[in-house]
Each structure stands twice: as C-alpha cells, then as structure tokens.
Amino acid sequence: MSNDCAVYDDGVLRITNTDDPPGLAIAGEIDESTYDGLVSALGKVAHGPAEIHVSLGGVSYCDLAGLRAIVCVTGADRGAGWKADGDTRRVVLHEVPPQLATVLRIVGWDSTPGLAVDQPPGSPDPRVAGRPGSVAW
Amino acid sequence: MSRVEGAFEHCACIYDDDDQFLESVLPFLAGGLTLGEPVLAVTTPANLELLGAALGERSADVDYAESAFFGRRPPRRVAAFYRYWKGGQDSSRDRRVRILAEPVWAGRSPREITAWTRMEAALNVTLASTSISMICPYDARTTDAHILADALRTHPAQVAGSRRSPSPQYADPVAFARSCDTRPLAQPPDGAQTFGFDGDLRGLRRFIVGSADAHGVAGDRADMLVLAVSEVGAYLKSRWPASATVRAWEQPGAIVCDFRQPGASISDPFLGLRPAGLVPGDGDGLWLANQICDWMDIRSDEAGSTIQLQIPSSHDQEMAAQPGTRYPA
Numbered sequence: 001m002s003n004d005c006a007v008y009d010d011g012v013l014r015i016t017n018t019d020d021p022p023g024l025a026i027a028g029e030i031d032e033s034t035y036d037g038l039v040s041a042l043g044k045v046a047h048g049p050a051e052i053h054v055s056l057g058g059v060s061y062c063d064l065a066g067l068r069a070i071v072c073v074t075g076a077d078r079g080a081g082w083k084a085d086g087d088t089r090r091v092v093l094h095e096v097p098p099q100l101a102t103v104l105r106i107v108g109w110d111s112t113p114g115l116a117v118d119q120p121p122g123s124p125d126p127r128v129a130g131r132p133g134s135v136a137w
Numbered sequence: 138m139s140r141v142e143g144a145f146e147h148c149a150c151i152y153d154d155d156d157q158f159l160e161s162v163l164p165f166l167a168g169g170l171t172l173g174e175p176v177l178a179v180t181t182p183a184n185l186e187l188l189g190a191a192l193g194e195r196s197a198d199v200d201y202a203e204s205a206f207f208g209r210r211p212p213r214r215v216a217a218f219y220r221y222w223k224g225g226q227d228s229s230r231d232r233r234v235r236i237l238a239e240p241v242w243a244g245r246s247p248r249e250i251t252a253w254t255r256m257e258a259a260l261n262v263t264l265a266s267t268s269i270s271m272i273c274p275y276d277a278r279t280t281d282a283h284i285l286a287d288a289l290r291t292h293p294a295q296v297a298g299s300r301r302s303p304s305p306q307y308a309d310p311v312a313f314a315r316s317c318d319t320r321p322l323a324q325p326p327d328g329a330q331t332f333g334f335d336g337d338l339r340g341l342r343r344f345i346v347g348s349a350d351a352h353g354v355a356g357d358r359a360d361m362l363v364l365a366v367s368e369v370g371a372y373l374k375s376r377w378p379a380s381a382t383v384r385a386w387e388q389p390g391a392i393v394c395d396f397r398q399p400g401a402s403i404s405d406p407f408l409g410l411r412p413a414g415l416v417p418g419d420g421d422g423l424w425l426a427n428q429i430c431d432w433m434d435i436r437s438d439e440a441g442s443t444i445q446l447q448i449p450s451s452h453d454q455e456m457a458a459q460p461g462t463r464y465p466a
Contacts, residue, residue, distance in 0.1 A: 012339070031338050032371055061342060063368060064425050068415060077415035099360035106428050107413055108220050 007044065008037040014058075015041040021092075022049050027058025030066035039069050046073050050089060057095030067103060074114035094118045144233075146270040147261055148301060149292035151285055153277050158184060159191055160298045162237055165272050169235035170198050175225035179207045180239040180274060204241045211256035212410060212427040215263055219412040222267045231268050239274040242284055248320060250284065252432075255317040256410075257291035258310040263410045272296060314406035322434055322445050325395055329386040334370055334396070336379035341370045345394065348385040352392055353451035362448050365429040366394050368422030369444050377401045391431065391447045401442035403435050 007024070008015040013034035016025045024045055030038055045052050052073060056062070062070075068077075074091045096104070096117055104110040110117060152158040166188065169176040177200040178188055185203065189196045200221070208214030218236060225234040240253050257273065264271075275288050289295060289306040290313060296302075330351070332344040345366045349359040366383075373381055373396060381398040409423035423444075427433045432447040 029339060031367065032375070033338065061363070061367070063364070063371060064413065064422050065417070068417065072415055097360075098357055099364060102357070102361065103364065103425065106216075106425065108223065109415070112415070 008041045010034060010037060013037055018053065018055065021053040022051070023053030023055070023092075025055040025058065029060055030062040032063070032065070035066060035069070038066055042069055042073050046075075046089070051092065052089065053092045053094060055094040056097060056100060059097055059100065062097075062100055064103065064107070067100060067107075067109070071104075071109045071112050071115055074112055076112045076114055090114050090116065092116045092118055144268045145261070145264045145266070146294070147257075147264075147292050148270075148272045148294040148296050149288040149304065150272050150274045150296045151277050151288060152274060155187055157298070158274060158276075159187060161296050162272055162274060163188070163191055164299060165235060165270075165296075166199060166237060167192065167195065169233075169270075170195050172233075174232060175221070175234045176200065177202070177221050177235070178237040179204050180237055181241075181276075184239065184274070204239050210431060211252050211259075212424075212433070214256060215260065215410055216412050216428060218260070218264060218269065218271070219267065222264075222269050233268045233270060236269055236271045237274065238271055239276075242280050251317050251320065254284065254287045254291060255314050257288065258308070258313040258317075259407050259410050261291070261293065261310045262407050263412070311406055318406065318434075318436065322395070322436055322443060323388065323393055325384040325393075326386055329384040329395075332383040332385075334373070334379055334381040334383050336374050338367055338370050338374070341383065342367050344383065345385060348394075349392060352387045354392055354448075355451075358448070358451075361429045362392065362394070362446075365426035365433075365446055365448065368426045369394075369396055369446065372420065372422050373398050373401065373444075387450055390450055392450050394446045394448075396444040397441060398443075399441040401437065403437050403442045403444075408435060409433055 005017045006014060007017055013026070013028040013030060015038065018025050024041060026038070028034070054070060054073075070093070071091070073089060075089050091114060093116070101117065104117065109115065150161045152161060166176050166178060176198065178185065179202045180188070182203055185201055188199070192199065208217040218238070221236065222234045225232055240257070242250065242253070245253070260271070273288070273292060275285055277285060286306075289304045290308040291310070292304055293307045294301055295304045330344070330348045332341065334341050342363050345363050346359060349355070349362050354362065370379070370381070373379055377398055377400055381396045384395045386393055405420070408420045409427040411418060411420065411424060413421040413424045423433070426446060430446045430448050432445070434445045436443045
C-alpha cells in the first residue's frame, strides 16, 4: 500500500486511498458516529475500478451497519438482494479482524456474490466444510 | 421476479412410534426429492437412522443434521433455517425448500423449554416470507404433555399419516410469545459494575471491555461481547433519548449485561429474531446480539424497557476444549 492519502479522518476513523492494489485502508472505529464518513469514502471507490481492495487491519470496532456498507460495495444489495444478478463488483477484503470474519459468517455475508476474503497464508478456514445442512452453529 | 409471500408452511407431527413417524414424514421428504427441492432433515440420531433406511438410495439427496447441533440456541436455529432456505434459492425463481425440524426437549431447563416453544411460535412470523415447508415432529413417548399441547398452539397445522389438517388450538404468535415472557429477569447484584449510557457508544464499549476483563473474559469472546453490547446501545440510542443504566456482573457460567432504558417501550416480541440481510431491517443489530449471546431477554413495563444479555464466561469449557474455535462455536 502506498501513497497514503486520507479521504476521511475524524480522529476516530481514518480511511486512506491505496494505489496498489487500488482501494482503501480503513483504521479505527466504525459505528453510527463515523458511518457517514465511511459511506462517503466507499461511494467514491464504488465508481472506480471493477475490483476494489479494502484493508481492515486497522479496524478496532465495526458494527453491523458499517460492515453491510462495505459488503454492499459489491452491489449485491441492489435488486434481488442476495441473488447474483450479474452486475456485481468484486471487493476483496484484506486483514479482516477475527471478530469481523465471525460476523461475516454469522450473517452469511461471506458468500455474497463478488466478495472475497483474503485469508493469510496458513490460516485455517473457519467455515464448516460440507453441505448447507452440516452448518452447526 | 415475484417473491412468494406468506408461503411458509409450519406443521406439527405428534407421533407415538417409529411407524407413525415414518408414515407422516416420509411422503413429505420423498415428495420434495421427487420435485427436486432442497430437503433437510434435522432430527434425533435414531430418527435419522430410520429415515436413512427408509429412503434407501434417495437418502443421499437429503441434507441431514442432528437436532442438538443445528442451531444450539433458538435464535441460531431460526437463522440456520433461514440460511438453508437462502442457500436453496437461485436467481431465476423462488424454490420451495422442505425442512423436517424436530426440537430436542430431553434434559432442558424450564427456561429453555419456554425459549424453544416460543421459537416455534416465532417461526410463523419471522419466516413468513420464505417458501419453506416445515414439519416439526414431536415424540409423544418422550415429550411432556404440556410441550405436546403447546405444539398444537404454535403450529397452524398438524399432520398424522397422510392427513394434514388445521390445528384448532393454533394461537396468535404474538400473543403466545408474550405469554412466554413472564419469567422475571435476573436482578443486578450489589457490586455490579454500572455505566450511565448517554449515547456515547465508544464509552459503552470501553466500559464492557473493562468489565469483561475484570471477569477474565478476553480475546475473541470479549470482542463478541463488545459487539453485542454496542449494538444494543446503538438500537436504544436510535429510538429513544439515550439515558440507559447499564450493569454488568458475573453469574455461574455467564457474564450478564443489563440495559435499563426509562421511557422505552418495546412491543415487538420478535425483535432480534428476523434474520438480517443486505437490505437494512428493524432490529438488525439486536439480531446480531441475539446470535452472539446465549440469551437475550427483552421486557417492557410502564416505566421503560430492559434488555438483558448473557454470554458464556471464561469458565466455559466448550470453547476452551476446542482451541481455534471462534465464537459462536
């Protein structure tokens, strides 16, 4: 990640542009007080390249609404909701904190069309393998 | 593309022996397979064996789960049903999904029996827009009479053999759920940690981190507790001028976090049970808190509302026995 340029910074949440790969690096806390800043920054990249990389390594807290806003950069919320309509943007999440990976799994957003979660090398896949009926939680 | 609204079918099946069980549920499952519908059987290990033998080669097309492990708590069970249904849909059309869902009753506490019975009523509302056909078997040999009686109040229909009929005892789900919410909540003990929540969510999160730490709860478990507590705070703040008293304490096996919001009035008994999706819905944050916690109880009176969360404490060995398992396991 290079050329750090803050597109949003209110002292609680800081969002910077990244060039390589193109996208955003997010650090700090995401809740209703910083939600508008997050959505504004995401809105700018949502009209950019077809593939967006979002680094969440610096996120110490993110509520459900904030996580939804990030996931919805894929466009999967438009029209048929969860259903792939062939018009989704690819969003790659990097350095996802464990609790956010858990939330993605609980809500089922980890299987959102267009969303990819970059797993660090050697990390176990937290998902229960197998058919839908075998999901146990 | 039209969504099948109000298509959820929820049918109780009270059976006395293995033959009755098979007579009632086998045509249901086999019929789904014939139509190419996703079919899920969640029942006891004994019944899974019966079904496997009766279905023969076709059993390979059925998704199976043991009741005890398919959603350990009612909110997770609702979410698991919803997720199975979602997974069975494709972009071109809505597909009917068949689910056999036998609850576990043996060994449950009265509080748990109430929660699982309440869930049966809640399914009629929270899954109303799904195209799920569900039969819930109840084993009359091992299930208390009052649980069987409630099954007829929480299911609009019943099935016996090939006969399906409306349940005359079916009760309005909202009224039924409210009648379940009579157990007094735990009272904060002297010495409970206290925080005055005025809308400062960051302050609330710092409070619960400190409280969790004081009770030996750290790491992933503490992170998830913080998430649940902050979502409850955000919900209250979004609807009422935040002036909640938050108390946290430890009771055997659990950390309890209690929000008391004067002036609030929460009347929807299914708040926090409707699965969250990419389209925002009322109470999504409470739904997440309900998924994370072992218990989330909501009560309202003339003076205000109370939301009480319980999450396993550091004495929980289920997670400790499985290093690397992330909450909720």
